[in-house]
Every structure is written in C-alpha cells, then in structure tokens.
Amino acid sequence: MWPYPKVIAHRGGGTLAPENTMAALQCGLSHGFRAVEFDVMLSKDGIPVLMHDPLFGRTVAGEGNVAGTMAQDLMRMDAGSWFSKDFAGEPVPSYQQVLEFCLKHGIWMNVEIKPVPGFEDATGRAVALMTRQINAGEQVLLSSFSFDALMRAKECAPEIARGFLTDQLESDWLQRLQALSAIALHTNHHYLNADLTGQVKDAGYGVFCYTVNTPARAREIVEWGVDAFCTDRIDLITHDFIA
Ligand code: G3P
Ligand code: MG
Numbered sequence: 001m002w003p004y005p006k007v008i009a010h011r012g013g014g015t016l017a018p019e020n021t022m023a024a025l026q027c028g029l030s031h032g033f034r035a036v037e038f039d040v041m042l043s044k045d046g047i048p049v050l051m052h053d054p055l056f057g058r059t060v061a062g063e064g065n066v067a068g069t070m071a072q073d074l075m076r077m078d079a080g081s082w083f084s085k086d087f088a089g090e091p092v093p094s095y096q097q098v099l100e101f102c103l104k105h106g107i108w109m110n111v112e113i114k115p116v117p118g119f120e121d122a123t124g125r126a127v128a129l130m131t132r133q134i135n136a137g138e139q140v141l142l143s144s145f146s147f148d149a150l151m152r153a154k155e156c157a158p159e160i161a162r163g164f165l166t167d168q169l170e171s172d173w174l175q176r177l178q179a180l181s182a183i184a185l186h187t188n189h190h191y192l193n194a195d196l197t198g199q200v201k202d203a204g205y206g207v208f209c210y211t212v213n214t215p216a217r218a219r220e221i222v223e224w225g226v227d228a229f230c231t232d233r234i235d236l237i238t239h240d241f242i243a
Helices: 022-030 095-105 120-133 147-156 173-180 194-202 215-224
Strands: 007-009 035-042 048-050 108-113 140-144 161-166 184-188 206-210 228-231
Touching: 007 022, 022 035, 022 095, 035 095, 035 120, 048 095, 048 120, 095 108, 095 120, 108 120, 108 147, 120 140, 120 147, 140 147, 140 184, 147 161, 147 173, 161 173, 194 206, 194 215, 215 228
Parallel strands: 007 035, 007 228, 035 108, 108 140, 140 161, 161 184, 184 206, 206 228
Antiparallel strands: 035 048
C-alpha cells in the first residue's frame, strides 16, 4: 500500500507559478494540493535552498551559479520575473522556510535532493539533517538522481523515507533500492510500461512517475499500478484525480 498522496504538484505549482518558490506552494495550495515536489540545492555556505538549475540564467537572472553564491544573496534574488511580471521580486526560498510553511499547512513533500556535481554528500547530509531538525520527517519523502546523496541522507537520518529517482530503469534498479532501503522507485513515465511497473511492485516497492501532464496519460499509468505521480498541470489534473 502507498501511504502517501497520489497526485503531487511538481515544483510547487506546476506551470501556474514560478517553480520552487513560496508563490508556487501557495498556488498549489489554492488548487487544493497538499502534496508537492520541489528541488533543493546547496548555497556556497552550505544552506539548502529551493532551486532546479545549478547555473543562473533561467529562473534567476545573471551569470553566476548557486554553489558559488551565499544563501543570503540567493534569497534576495528575483525568482519570479522570468515567469511573469506579476511575480516580480518573488525570492528564492530556503529549504527551512519551505519546511515550516508545509508543516503549518499540512503539505506533504517529495523533496528532490538536487546536488551540484561534487556536492552529493554535502547536499544529502544538509537536507536530511534540516528535515530532522524541523521535525518534518514524517511529511517528507526524499528522492534524488544521485545515489550518493541519498546514501548520505540515509546515513544521517535513516528514519526519513527515500525514493530512488532514475530517468530510465537500469538493470541494477533492485540493488539500488535495496542498498538505499528505499520505499519507492521514482521514474520518467515516458520509459515506463505495465510490465516494468509490475516488476517493481512485485519486488515490494512503490512506483512514482514524473511528470504526467495529461489526464489520459495519468489514467493509463494508474491502470498499470503506478502509485503516485507529479504533474505540472494542476489545473487539468486535480489533487483528488486518483480516488
Ligand atoms: O522529482 C521528479 C522530477 O522533478 C525530476 O525532474 O528535472 O523536474 O527535477 P526535474
Ligand atoms: Mg524535481
């Protein structure tokens, strides 16, 4: 049985708000979503912040990078204007701010640990310890494309659930899940099918898909036995889409 929410707002508010911001979380909440996915990366001074890209230029302006910038400077950057002038000045939030917001509003979190290359251990550790410090572990499912980051999270806070995130299933998926004591495999729905879903489920793991943006596709993967998915289209796929 999958004990978590089944439809999750990708990057906070999907395509309806600037990703990985408090405004995105508010947007998800206003659409009835009490389950979000977001990405966490470390600043130069080792503070976890919400960010998808290691380099500036897409969601924040400029030519720098996250790992070379202090948290207090990152948190003054405008992560909203790229999306729309309505969100101008929307800041980069810290992971701590987001944990506190989600605890206050009863929002479940799939926290994607998104380390800059070379910072896998540090990011896994910082995210795990912050989650524990804020006492949010029961509302968090950690995931990462970085096996090393998740292993470090497991060492630091084994009580926080983990899902191994992979674009396509490699032949060693079961060994990876076992080594991580993970509860789920998170994977790209484009490369998944009913047979692979069944294999993962039969092995005793949950299956989580990213990023499913049409109701028809959502119905199809749920038929296969997929337990949960994240979506950018929180306007088309409602939080209660899966009964
Ligand atoms: O965690 C699922 C999904 O968010 C992974 O891809 O690039 O959107 O972080 P990305
Ligand atoms: Mg992500």
